[in-house]
Amino acid sequence: MIRETYSSFFKDLQKNNTKEWFHTNKKHYEQEVRQPFVALLETIIPVLREWENAILPDPKKALFRINRDLRFSKDKTPYNLMMKAGLSPGGKKSVDPGYYLGIDAEHIHVGGGLFMIRPPELKKIRQHITANTDELIQITKAPKFIENFGVLKGEKAKRLDKDFQEVLQRTELIQHKQFYAFVEFPLAPFYNSSTLTEEILMHFEAIRPLNDYLSKALQ
Secondary structure (H helix, E strand, O other): OOOHHHHHHHHHHHHOOOHHHHHHOHHHHHHHHHHHHHHHHHHHHHHHHHHOOOEOOOHHHOEOOOEOOOOOOOOOOOEOOEEEEEEOEOOOOOOOOEEEEEEEOOEEEEEEEEOOOOHHHHHHHHHHHHHOHHHHHHHHHOHHHHHHHOOOEOOEOOOOOHHHHHHHOOOHHHHEOOEEEEEEEEOHHHOOOOHHHHHHHHHHHHHHHHHHHHHHHHO
């Protein structure tokens, strides 16, 4: 279970984001941060695999490194201030629809869908929307989706091919270049609580129809 010590580690890391401090406190990181986060994934993944058996069973395949990629960043602090996991067929860097979980010192970040979409895949999705417009509208208007995430998120195109103009008259969803749901909520109420798994899965379940829809589009 995730405890207050999880949050205290990241609060201290924010003030001391150096390799020296991290190595001095690595035991705290392993015991109070990494292990509880991996244990949480171990309770979530079996349920996700019932929905999509191509999701990898090993939580370590879903886990992002705490080390930041500094190659193209002006911010040279070496460590992320949260634990993150990508739960998709093919693992964390997969281009398939999937689920996202991140937990920082104060918040739980839950999301899913498709964020990085290449032009060929985007065209497939728009063609699928053209042929199955009502289904996507119903998915994004479903009470569970609205209650958990509000609206479908993602960058939108300013221009569309003429093939999609008719659909645009019915819904702006065809303009999306990204199709994802995302929300964050406080971590503190879930310290030492087994209900954290249930809360995360409730949000993931609200994303599931969207992922199924996008997966069909990409087949």
